[in-house]
Amino acid sequence: METDLGIQGYATSTPGVGGVLKVTADDFVVEEISAPPPASEAGGYTIARIQARDWETNRLVRQLARSLRISRRRIGFAGTKDKRAVTSRLFSFQGVTPDQLRALGLRDIKVLDAYTSVKPLEIGDLLGNRFRIVVRDLAVPAEEAAVTVDETSRQLRVLGGFPNFFGVQRFGSVRPITHLVGRHIVRGEFQRAVETYVANPIEGEDPESYDVREAFAEGGDVREALRSYPRPYTFERAILNHLNTRPGDYVGALRQLPPNLLMMFVHAYQSYLFNRILSERLRRGLPLAEPVAGDLVLPADRHGLPDRDRWVDVTCDNLEKVRRRCTSGKAWVSAILFGSEPEFAGGEPGQIEREVVAAEGLQPQDFVIPEIPRISSKGTRREVLAPLRSLETTLVGRSLSLGFELTRGSYATSLLREFMKGG
DSSP states (O other), X not given: OTGGXXXXXXXXXXXXXXXXXXXXXXXEEEEEEEOOOOOOTTOSEEEXXXXXESOOHHHHHHHHHHHHTSOGGGEEESOOOOSSSEEEXXXXXXXXXXXXXXXXXXXXXXXXEEEEESSOOOXXXXXEEEEEEEEESOSSOHHHHHHHHHHHHHHHHHHTEEEOOOOGGGTOSSSOOHHHHHHHXXXXXXXXXXXXXXXXXXXXXXXXXXXHHHHHHHHOOHHHHHXXXXXXXXXXXXXXXXXXXXXXXXXXXXXXXXXXXXXXXXXXXXXXXXXXXXXXXXHHTOXXXXXXXXXXXXXXXXXXXXXXXXXXXXXXXXXXXXXXXXHXXXXXXXXXXXXXXXXXXXXXXXXXXXXXXHHTTOOGGGGOOTTSGGGOOXXXXXXXXXXXXXXXXEEETTEEEEEXXXXXXXXXXXXXXXXXXXX
């Protein structure tokens, strides 16, 4: 699956301990690290920290909106999270009081804190995430696992992080198809985008899901699909309902999905391209923690995080100075997230970027989507090395427990693959 998502190569040389992730949701605990809006008694927004167990973000927002009887557009959040996990994160609610939130009695959802503010939650309020994860059923004996875990930890500390791949959950943990939907959207293939999302059965998904998707893929009968698709498949059914009333209107069918989910399709395709670029950089042996001539380097922002809105061209003249800033954690080497206004690197890093984009047959204007303008994407750049903080590991029997902090946008599973390596 990783290869299909552009993920290849490791930063560490250890053999890996194998193991199984997310045996239960409690094995994957995520807590947001945020700088939320300040409290204000006169505010029209409620900021709430909500703990959820086994809830996918879009479905959680939909349930909260339904229970509060408000539009989902009045609910804001700073980042998506894994479904198979226990998550603690901030949401903002327009026109909802803290008491209304506390009165919710939803299964596996708990309001930990709530206060009023004059401002809603914004993407920039998320600084990072704190993780507590258990990997079970390790594939090697305890003594061997201890040596491997210690050496992997040492190598990651020396490097200062790990390859910043977009993890499998970016593309759908069970049905990793969001990048494929995005590819069809940017190519203007809206019927294929709909079919890839609604039909397109994937080996390993729930048998009931597989059967109904397979039947629709083979027969294309929208009315029959509406009768057979389970009620919880709200997004698929919304698309099918539209096609039932307006056959052939595939753009309109896609518009039935939440805007952030539509945007996620395009972003997932950009993520797939980024993964391929990063994999090729690893294959060629180019460093991740230090720049080479031609790289574009991201400086630190006011929070000490990579600033993806600014970059510095690395030349032979400033290479040593920029290298020192990177090794001291004040700047990061980047790769392109290709969009309508691309900023390619130079030298060999830029050659890699252009080759991957060319192999997909892409042009910048492909990411301008007039049929659904709000999901057009200018693109940006992203650090190739994910900073890693406060790493702790504990081995108990055949289980490995890890605690660590990551900056926003980095994937815990991309760190865990350095320890596990599929062994």
